[in-house]
Amino acid sequence: MTPSVTTQPSPNRRRSNWQLLMANRLAAAGLFIFGFILLVAILAPVLPMPDPNMTDQPNRLLPPLSQGHLLGTDHLGRDILSRLVWGTQISLIVGISATALAALFGSLIGLVAGYARGVTDSVLMRFVDMLMAFPYILLAIAIVAALGPGLLNALYAIALVNIPFFARNIRGVTVSIRNREFVDAARLSGKSHASILFTEVLPNVLPVIVITMSTTVGWMILETAGLSFLGLGAQPPTADLGSMLGQARAQLFTAPHASIIPGIMIFALVMSINLLGDGIRDVLDPRLRSGALDRPLSVTHIARQTTPAATLADAPVLVVDHLFTGFANGGAVTPAVRDVSFRLGKGECLGIIGESGSGKSVTALSLMGLVASPPGVITSGAVYIGGQDVLSLREHELIALRGARVAYVFQDPLTTLHPLFPVATQIAEAVMAHNQVSKRAAHQRALELMETVGIRDAADRASAYPHELSGGQRQRIGIAMALANDPDVIIADEPTTALDVTVQARILELLQDLRRERGLALLLITHDFGVVAQVCDRVAVMKNGEIVEQGETASILRAPQHDYTKRLIACVPELGEGHAFLDRVRPLFEETRL
Amino acid sequence: MTAYIGKRLLAAIPVILGLSIIVFLVMKLIPGDPAQALLGSYATPENVARINRALGLDRSWPEQYVIWVDNLLQGDFGRSYILNRPVLDEVIERFGATLILAGASLVICSIVGILAGIASAVRQFGWTDRIVTFFVLVGISMPAFFLGLVFILFFAVQWRLLPASGMYAVYGGGDLADLLRHLILPAGTLAIVATGVVARLTRAAMLEVLRQDFIRTARAKGLSENAVIYRHAFRAALVSVIPVLGIQAGFVLGGAVYIETVFQWPGLGQMLVKAVSTRDLLLVQGGVLVAATVYVLVNLLADVAQAMLDPRLKA
Numbered sequence: 001m002t003p004s005v006t007t008q009p010s011p012n013r014r015r016s017n018w019q020l021l022m023a024n025r026l027a028a029a030g031l032f033i034f035g036f037i038l039l040v041a042i043l044a045p046v047l048p049m050p051d052p053n054m055t056d057q058p059n060r061l062l063p064p065l066s067q068g069h070l071l072g073t074d075h076l077g078r079d080i081l082s083r084l085v086w087g088t089q090i091s092l093i094v095g096i097s098a099t100a101l102a103a104l105f106g107s108l109i110g111l112v113a114g115y116a117r118g119v120t121d122s123v124l125m126r127f128v129d130m131l132m133a134f135p136y137i138l139l140a141i142a143i144v145a146a147l148g149p150g151l152l153n154a155l156y157a158i159a160l161v162n163i164p165f166f167a168r169n170i171r172g173v174t175v176s177i178r179n180r181e182f183v184d185a186a187r188l189s190g191k192s193h194a195s196i197l198f199t200e201v202l203p204n205v206l207p208v209i210v211i212t213m214s215t216t217v218g219w220m221i222l223e224t225a226g227l228s229f230l231g232l233g234a235q236p237p238t239a240d241l242g243s244m245l246g247q248a249r250a251q252l253f254t255a256p257h258a259s260i261i262p263g264i265m266i267f268a269l270v271m272s273i274n275l276l277g278d279g280i281r282d283v284l285d286p287r288l289r290s291g292a293l294d295r296p297l298s299v300t301h302i303a304r305q306t307t308p309a310a311t312l313a314d315a316p317v318l319v320v321d322h323l324f325t326g327f328a329n330g331g332a333v334t335p336a337v338r339d340v341s342f343r344l345g346k347g348e349c350l351g352i353i354g355e356s357g358s359g360k361s362v363t364a365l366s367l368m369g370l371v372a373s374p375p376g377v378i379t380s381g382a383v384y385i386g387g388q389d390v391l392s393l394r395e396h397e398l399i400a401l402r403g404a405r406v407a408y409v410f411q412d413p414l415t416t417l418h419p420l421f422p423v424a425t426q427i428a429e430a431v432m433a434h435n436q437v438s439k440r441a442a443h444q445r446a447l448e449l450m451e452t453v454g455i456r457d458a459a460d461r462a463s464a465y466p467h468e469l470s471g472g473q474r475q476r477i478g479i480a481m482a483l484a485n486d487p488d489v490i491i492a493d494e495p496t497t498a499l500d501v502t503v504q505a506r507i508l509e510l511l512q513d514l515r516r517e518r519g520l521a522l523l524l525i526t527h528d529f530g531v532v533a534q535v536c537d538r539v540a541v542m543k544n545g546e547i548v549e550q551g552e553t554a555s556i557l558r559a560p561q562h563d564y565t566k567r568l569i570a571c572v573p574e575l576g577e578g579h580a581f582l583d584r585v586r587p588l589f590e591e592t593r594l
Numbered sequence: 595m596t597a598y599i600g601k602r603l604l605a606a607i608p609v610i611l612g613l614s615i616i617v618f619l620v621m622k623l624i625p626g627d628p629a630q631a632l633l634g635s636y637a638t639p640e641n642v643a644r645i646n647r648a649l650g651l652d653r654s655w656p657e658q659y660v661i662w663v664d665n666l667l668q669g670d671f672g673r674s675y676i677l678n679r680p681v682l683d684e685v686i687e688r689f690g691a692t693l694i695l696a697g698a699s700l701v702i703c704s705i706v707g708i709l710a711g712i713a714s715a716v717r718q719f720g721w722t723d724r725i726v727t728f729f730v731l732v733g734i735s736m737p738a739f740f741l742g743l744v745f746i747l748f749f750a751v752q753w754r755l756l757p758a759s760g761m762y763a764v765y766g767g768g769d770l771a772d773l774l775r776h777l778i779l780p781a782g783t784l785a786i787v788a789t790g791v792v793a794r795l796t797r798a799a800m801l802e803v804l805r806q807d808f809i810r811t812a813r814a815k816g817l818s819e820n821a822v823i824y825r826h827a828f829r830a831a832l833v834s835v836i837p838v839l840g841i842q843a844g845f846v847l848g849g850a851v852y853i854e855t856v857f858q859w860p861g862l863g864q865m866l867v868k869a870v871s872t873r874d875l876l877l878v879q880g881g882v883l884v885a886a887t888v889y890v891l892v893n894l895l896a897d898v899a900q901a902m903l904d905p906r907l908k909a
Contacts (some may be wrong), residue, residue, distance in 0.1 A: 005818065069796055078869055129609070130615070130616055130675060133886060133890055133893075134613065134886045134889070135843075135847035135885055135886060135889045136845055136848040137849065137851055138848050138851070138866070138881075138885055138886065139616070139770075141870060141878070141882070142621055142879070142882045145869070145875060146620050146621055146623040147623060147624075147625070166601075221733075222735075222737055225737060225785055226738075226739060226744065226852055229855075230851065230852065230867050231857060231867070231871060232867070232870055232871075242737075245739070245740060245743075249856075252746065252747065253751060254745075260743075260747075263737060263740030264740075267736055270736075270737070271732065271735035274731060278731070295715060295716070295718040295800075295804050296805065296824065298704075298819040342697045345758065365810075370810055370813060372805070396818075399813075400728075400816060401816070402813065402814055402816035403814060403815040403816035407814070410810070410811060415806070416807040416808055417808060418808045418812065418826055418829075418830070419808065419904070419906060420905070429790065429815065429821075432814045433821075434816055468905075481815065509599055526693050528779060550652060557772055577647065
């Protein structure tokens with residue numbers, strides 16, 4: 001791997017989870033509101049409020065801000081504020097209890113199913129699937145119908161219908177850790193299954209249980225309130241927030257405040273919990289912090305301090321001049337490509353060779369601004385295509401050059417071709433991106449291209465999807481797509497690495513033929529000196545983001561100057577060499593060992 | 595494709611059987627003696643025994659289940675004693691209204707949710723994204739039954755724009771325009787939560803897809819950003835959004851219970867709530883079973899749609 005050389009002192013002081021959570025303003029607001037509601041609900045018995053169930057007929061349906069009744073009174077003259085606080089307490093208790101019950105039984109099912117696998121797993125998970133096959137709330141209603149309306153029965157019903165969420169999540173995690181080394185070790189040490197499950201597996205599953213609880217508790221409060229609203233939960237005179245709303249509904253037009261106040265309370269409670277839950281999930285999910293889920297822009301971010309000449313006279317088709325590309329990491333940029341320069345003429349082939357992480361692919365992708373950004377950023381240098389610096393072009397001008405003047409062939413065509421479009425459509429699309437032609441003409445051209453790259457019965461294969469073709473055929477499609485607009489330069493990024501050896505040779509041959517016939521400039525990225533020797537006129541050796549040696553292939557093979565080059569060359573074994581290969585290679589590596 | 599559909603249909607049969615077993619077992623949860631409850635003050639021991647024999651309650655549970663399923667297959671869901679008509683007739687009549695409501699909500703949440711999700715992903719961290727994310731959060735935290743009341747207060751009472759309840763006007767209604775006018779508020783309210791969920795998952799799916807290698811290939815071909823996003827990325831993201839839409843079908847079918855109560859929509863949900871409070875258990879049983887079966891079929895449809903979009907799934 002590339003050692004991470006950082007250009008600026010990194011502000012990467014690790015912050016605690018708590019600090020991260022508080023830095024998220026929405027989550028902090030959620031925590032504050034939820035904390036306040038929780039506090040008031042807990043303090044309900046000691047707060048100076050009237051009895052929530054004390055009726056006062058003469059003073060019914062008083063509006064908010066009335067004397068002695070801050071939020072007014074309901075249809076029986078009861079104090080709404082007092083009922084609200086007590087109702088919140090009940091809603092919280094019921095919602096949290098339902099979550100705890102669902103978490104307990106769901107986690108237990110998930111743990112046992114995931115740990116035992118086999119028949120136990122199948123039976124338990126089929127049962128869970130059946131529960132999930134019901135439209136969510138209808139099963140709860142059926143249960144309440146059977147048990148009879150009531151707060152406790154509503155709680156059981158909501159808990160039961162939420163068991164599947166926990167069972168599925170927990171089972172997934174359990175399956176992934178049941179074969180880990182520490183579980184094996186515990187098993188070998190003679191621990192019982194139950195003891196392994198609770199002392200080894202459970203602690204590792206606990207965070208998932210907590211996350212699932214924090215993301216479902218708001219939902220469960222909402223659902224229990226819903227059942228009470230329908231009159232199936234809390235029964236008078238007990239009132240949770242849902243039944244307050246349900247009872248006040250009859251006076252919606254004459255006293256809307258009696259409905260709106262508990263409604264807003266449910267909303268505020270659930271919203272604060274959801275804000276907090278999202279915040280907790282974001283803090284605990286490392287993918288969100290690393291920016292791995294950021295949307296890549298259409299062109300790599302270009303932030304050059306200097307402005308190189310926009311054009312270059314008498315230049316060959318491709319000139320790369322002191323190129324620097326890095327990856328933004330917090331405030332700093334970790335460089336991946338440093339001061340890379342090379343030239344490539346018509347009909348020429350330049351190989352860029354290096355191990356993985358040496359920066360050769362990032363170099364290749366930088367040329368047309370294809371490095372995913374964020375986090376990619378081109379910090380310096382220029383790329384001249386036909387004497388014109390493409391990095392100073394406008395976005396749509398650069399996009400217009402892609403595929404037209406400079407085309408790419410990527411490594412693994414199974415992941416680099418679109419899985420859901422037939423291959424001929426994908427080639428035709430490349431044609432239409434740069435030519436005003438009809439769909440039919442583009443399709444015809446695609447078939448011709450497929451024949452050019454040696455796909456027999458092209459007309460039959462045209463409607464095939466990438467997964468229906470062999471690896472070699474897929475790579476031929478990739479090459480056909482690159483040829484679609486007669487580009488000047490083809491950049492082939494490890495085009496044969498995913499293929500087996502015989503197919504590899506044929507694909508290289510195809511690239512060679514095309515280069516000769518069409519006068520293409522070929523930039524070949526590889527880690528294999530055998531491939532370089534076979535195809536390239538010149539070669540540049542990359543290590544840690546820099547070109548350490550560059551020259552004619554023959555002379556570099558004959559007299560490599562850099563130690564790293566010597567090692568790369570030595571790594572190409574010869575047929576029948578046997579142990580001599582290891583003897584030859586060993587001393588080259590011994591001196592570098594730390 | 596036909597073979598695939600056939601295979602999925604076969605796989606749905608055990609699921610529907612499982613549903614019927616769960617519904618059957620739930621009905622066995624009923625505390626007390628059903629015959630006693632049915633007879634009330636006429637519950638002499640002879641009468642109880644007679645009813646038990648007549649209803650087959652003196653047999654073992656598996657026997658009772660088989661008889662019950664056999665009756666269901668012949669279209670006999672029992673009789674509602676409260677409404678004094680066959681359960682199936684009532685359920686089918688009510689279910690039509692629920693399908694209109696739930697179907698409209700599903701259409702709304704699919705279109706609005708997907709569009710909002712894409713807009714949000716494309717302008718990640720921009721203002722569009724922040725606004726969508728905020729509304730999604732409000733949407734999934736909002737009790738639909740409360741929002742419905744607020745809508746009635748404003749749209750029906752305050753501004754007198756739309757009717758507050760029912761499916762048709764009492765006088766002179768009954769045509770499509772009338773139905774649509776009555777449909778807007780309940781369907782919109784019912785769609786709120788589902789729209790939030792769909793938008794959230796579409797956003798996540800789009801962001802996931804935009805990181806894939808084949809998107810880089812599409813860019814390397816020189817496709818415009820619009821083609822990259824709306825043709826290549828969206829097509830791939832849709833494959834993972836379709837099953838989410840299937841699940842939302844379940845949420846709107848269930849959520850219809852609240853919305854139908856708030857808006858007096860003459861559907862299955864309203865019927866179920868009434869049936870629970872009058873303890874009309876056969877009606878509850880029939881309604882839940884029919885709704886659950888339809889939900890299974892909708893999910894099957896989602897599976898088929900997904901396979902049509904993604905040729906890799908047909909294998």
